[in-house]
Amino acid sequence: MLEDKNPQKTKLEQLGEFGLIKHLTKDFALQQKSTIKGIGDDAAVLDFKDNKAVVSTDLLIEGVHFDLSYMPLKHLGYKAVMVNLSDIYAMNATATQITVSIAVSNRFPLEAIEEFYSGVALAAEIYKVDLVGGDTTTSTKGMLISITAIGEAKDEELAYRNGAKPNDLLVVTGDLGAAYCGLQVLEREKEVFKVNPNSQPDLSEYTYVVERQLKPEARRDIKELLKSLEVQPTSMIDISDGLSSEILHLCEESQVGCNLYEDKIPLDPTVIAACEEFNIDSTLVALSGGEDYELLFTIDQKDFLKIKGNPNLTVIGHMTDKNEGAHLVARNNSKIPITAQGWNSFS
Amino acid sequence: MLEDKNPQKTKLEQLGEFGLIKHLTKDFALQQKSTIKGIGDDAAVLDFKDNKAVVSTDLLIEGVHFDLSYMPLKHLGYKAVMVNLSDIYAMNATATQITVSIAVSNRFPLEAIEEFYSGVALAAEIYKVDLVGGDTTTSTKGMLISITAIGEAKDEELAYRNGAKPNDLLVVTGDLGAAYCGLQVLEREKEVFKVNPNSQPDLSEYTYVVERQLKPEARRDIKELLKSLEVQPTSMIDISDGLSSEILHLCEESQVGCNLYEDKIPLDPTVIAACEEFNIDSTLVALSGGEDYELLFTIDQKDFLKIKGNPNLTVIGHMTDKNEGAHLVARNNSKIPITAQGWNSFS
Numbered sequence: 001m002l003e004d005k006n007p008q009k010t011k012l013e014q015l016g017e018f019g020l021i022k023h024l025t026k027d028f029a030l031q032q033k034s035t036i037k038g039i040g041d042d043a044a045v046l047d048f049k050d051n052k053a054v055v056s057t058d059l060l061i062e063g064v065h066f067d068l069s070y071m072p073l074k075h076l077g078y079k080a081v082m083v084n085l086s087d088i089y090a091m092n093a094t095a096t097q098i099t100v101s102i103a104v105s106n107r108f109p110l111e112a113i114e115e116f117y118s119g120v121a122l123a124a125e126i127y128k129v130d131l132v133g134g135d136t137t138t139s140t141k142g143m144l145i146s147i148t149a150i151g152e153a154k155d156e157e158l159a160y161r162n163g164a165k166p167n168d169l170l171v172v173t174g175d176l177g178a179a180y181c182g183l184q185v186l187e188r189e190k191e192v193f194k195v196n197p198n199s200q201p202d203l204s205e206y207t208y209v210v211e212r213q214l215k216p217e218a219r220r221d222i223k224e225l226l227k228s229l230e231v232q233p234t235s236m237i238d239i240s241d242g243l244s245s246e247i248l249h250l251c252e253e254s255q256v257g258c259n260l261y262e263d264k265i266p267l268d269p270t271v272i273a274a275c276e277e278f279n280i281d282s283t284l285v286a287l288s289g290g291e292d293y294e295l296l297f298t299i300d301q302k303d304f305l306k307i308k309g310n311p312n313l314t315v316i317g318h319m320t321d322k323n324e325g326a327h328l329v330a331r332n333n334s335k336i337p338i339t340a341q342g343w344n345s346f347s
Numbered sequence: 348m349l350e351d352k353n354p355q356k357t358k359l360e361q362l363g364e365f366g367l368i369k370h371l372t373k374d375f376a377l378q379q380k381s382t383i384k385g386i387g388d389d390a391a392v393l394d395f396k397d398n399k400a401v402v403s404t405d406l407l408i409e410g411v412h413f414d415l416s417y418m419p420l421k422h423l424g425y426k427a428v429m430v431n432l433s434d435i436y437a438m439n440a441t442a443t444q445i446t447v448s449i450a451v452s453n454r455f456p457l458e459a460i461e462e463f464y465s466g467v468a469l470a471a472e473i474y475k476v477d478l479v480g481g482d483t484t485t486s487t488k489g490m491l492i493s494i495t496a497i498g499e500a501k502d503e504e505l506a507y508r509n510g511a512k513p514n515d516l517l518v519v520t521g522d523l524g525a526a527y528c529g530l531q532v533l534e535r536e537k538e539v540f541k542v543n544p545n546s547q548p549d550l551s552e553y554t555y556v557v558e559r560q561l562k563p564e565a566r567r568d569i570k571e572l573l574k575s576l577e578v579q580p581t582s583m584i585d586i587s588d589g590l591s592s593e594i595l596h597l598c599e600e601s602q603v604g605c606n607l608y609e610d611k612i613p614l615d616p617t618v619i620a621a622c623e624e625f626n627i628d629s630t631l632v633a634l635s636g637g638e639d640y641e642l643l644f645t646i647d648q649k650d651f652l653k654i655k656g657n658p659n660l661t662v663i664g665h666m667t668d669k670n671e672g673a674h675l676v677a678r679n680n681s682k683i684p685i686t687a688q689g690w691n692s693f694s
Contacts, residue, residue, distance in 0.1 A: 036399060037507065040508070040600070041438065041507050041508050041509075041600075042403060042433075042434040042435070042437035042438050042508070042583075042584060042585055043401040043402055043403035043434050043435055043437070043438045043440070043496075043498065044401065044402045044403070045399050045400070045401050045438070045505060046399065046400040046401070046402060047399050047400070048395055048400060049397075050396075052383060052392050052393065052394050053392070053393040053394070053395060053400055054390040054391065054392050054393070055390055055391045055393060055444070055446065055479065055480060055495070055497065056389060056390035056391070056480060057446040057448055057480050057481060057482060057493070057495055058448070058482050059448040059449075059450055059482045059484055059491070059493050061450050061484060061485070061486050061487065061491070062487070063487040064450075064484060064485050064486065064487065065484070086389075087389040087390050088389070088390055090389035090390070091388065091389050091390045091392070093390070097402070099402065099404040099495060101404055101405070101406040101493060102406075103406055103408050103411075103491070132402065133402060133403060133404050134404060135404060135405050135406045137406055137408060137411060137412070138408070138411050139408050139411065139491075140408065140409070140410040140411065140488060140489060141487060141488040141489070142487060142488070144406070144408070144450070144486075144491055146404070146406050146448060146493035148402070148404055148446060148495040149390075150402065151390065158392060160384065160388050161387070161388050161389070162388075236389075237389060238389055253387070253388075
């Protein structure tokens with residue numbers, strides 16, 4: 001689908017670099033008051049007045065972070081934005097601007113890049129962030145994406161990784177493990193397709209998990225939700241590499257320990273069903289699967305009643321003194337040390 | 348030199364992704380008052396108070412933007428930062444923070460990445476910018492660098508591309524064409540090396556042009572210089588793609604024309620000598636060579652006496668009505684239309 005076999009597809013050299021940027025970004029409206037100048041100068045100009053600015057950046061490589069054989073380009077554009085916005089939301093901040101740079105080899109026609117940017121545009125529109133800069137260039141192999149997200153927050157709203165205290169409650173948004181299950185389904189279908197290219201997969205029972213993999217949503221809603229509940233998180237991080245890895249980050253940065261209760265980890269029924277089908281442990285998937293883009297945060301115990309029963313939030317444990325270490329309290333009440341099994345891109 | 352043939356070199360998988368970021372960034376001191384939180388959380392936190400924030404980003408690909416066969420990694424780290432700071436300075440702003448992301452294939456040992464980061468560190472120290480974020484990951488081929496630079500300026504200091512008026516003077520900093528000449532020298536040495544790997548090149552007479560290619564300096568000094576001269580540029584852009592391309596950008600964005608005088612274009616004597624040796628036209632090199640990272644700006648005619656005679660600044664032309672077009676006024680007084688010959692990465 002991506003190979004440039006169709007003579008009607010537009011080759012990138014027809015547009016040139018400047019023409020390409022102009023072409024791709026002409027329909028991006030600016031929505032943020034803080035955006036004074038977007039694309040079209042040496043740099044974007046932003047105005048945060050009394051708020052603090054927050055900045056996060058990610059580099060995504062074809063064959064390492066995404067596989068175009070099952071990732072439609074529009075979804076990829078959307079997801080690449082989500083990955084970055086999630087980092088901004090994990091500061092308890094509001095995302096306001098993004099820059100998007102891509103490099104593509106000459107096997108990509110203009111139409112493929114347009115598909116990618118249509119996903120970026122959709123994400124920018126839904127999440128109300130302005131595209132204010134970027135770069136397009138050739139790569140010698142495959143596709144590369146670099147996104148920087150910028151956001152803002154009042155000083156007292158910001159939630160760092162180092163603010164958790166012993167006895168704080170550990171809270172997670174949404175449910176975990178679905179993105180990893182979706183990946184397993186897609187990998188299996190890819191293998192089936194290799195053997196029998198005419199097979200028509202029926203993925204209807206996997207809709208939720210596949211969507212969590214291909215079109216994740218970042219938790220833009222949580223900052224507002226916590227504000228309305230009058231809860232200020234004491235620490236916060238996003239779950240991109242799996243729950244265990246993120247808990248260890250919070251523990252290390254905050255110099256605390258943690259008890260995580262296995263029976264409290266929120267799992268969607270379709271995740272449990274998929275784990276049974278693939279014969280993998282659902283707790284392990286939640287702990288190490290990654291790509292959930294949910295938020296993990298801690299709150300003072302006094303705020304428990306404010307969040308109790310909220311369908312978006314689950315208390316899954318509590319922080320302890322540092323010397324108690326970080327443990328999973330299993331269903332049989334045994335305590336298992338949590339180890340970093342987060343994604344290691346060099347292994 | 349980069350191949351991991353030496354068993355004493357450290358493989359990246361020994362450190363893992365988080366270990367690698369920590370290891371590479373531990374010696375970066377924070378120097379900017381506006382940096383509240385640097386590396387180590389989901390996002391950096393910046394505080395610009397009453398100033399406007401400016402943001403610029405670039406993606407650099409091995410084999411497209413740089414060639415490691417003659418570009419030492421430390422120089423590459425330094426230059427990659429310069430490329431981005433130059434965009435910030437071209438807004439007449441002060442650069443304050445950078446994020447640096449790299450992807451490398453497994454042929455790079457840790458020591459190679461450290462070399463790269465030592466160049467980033469040197470640039471950060473000299474140019475007083477804080478490294479506040481980034482990403483390290485694997486690539487399937489070669490090395491990729493993505494840098495985002497952030498800066499600040501008062502509203503009234505900012506210089507956009509669209510502020511030039513007819514009769515404004517066109518001014519350039521430093522001299523042009525040297526980086527391109529340096530590239531020609533390095534390319535020639537590479538060819539010689541292929542034929543005779545034992546040859547020891549004597550590049551002493553090319554020191555200036557080679558240094559302009561391998562270790563360019565961005566014009567951090569110009570904002571302060573113009574302020575001290577009490578000159579506010581009406582428009583500004585950096586010369587990354589060559590003078591002709593940048594003049595056309597200013598003309599298009601400002602809706603003006605331009606007369607550029609060939610005999611005013613500042614050329615270093617070593618550039619003229621190198622152009623004679625390589626049998627290339629020095630004006631063409633200045634117009635289209637690129638990578639000079641000088642600043643091109645316009646000023647009101649009334650400010651002419653304030654900048655006259657300053658060794659950093661050369662008046663090379665003036666803006667005209669849009670319908671007069673953009674022309675090079677040659678030494679023989681003939682007028683030649685300026686065409687975009689700036690770098691087209693897709694050609």
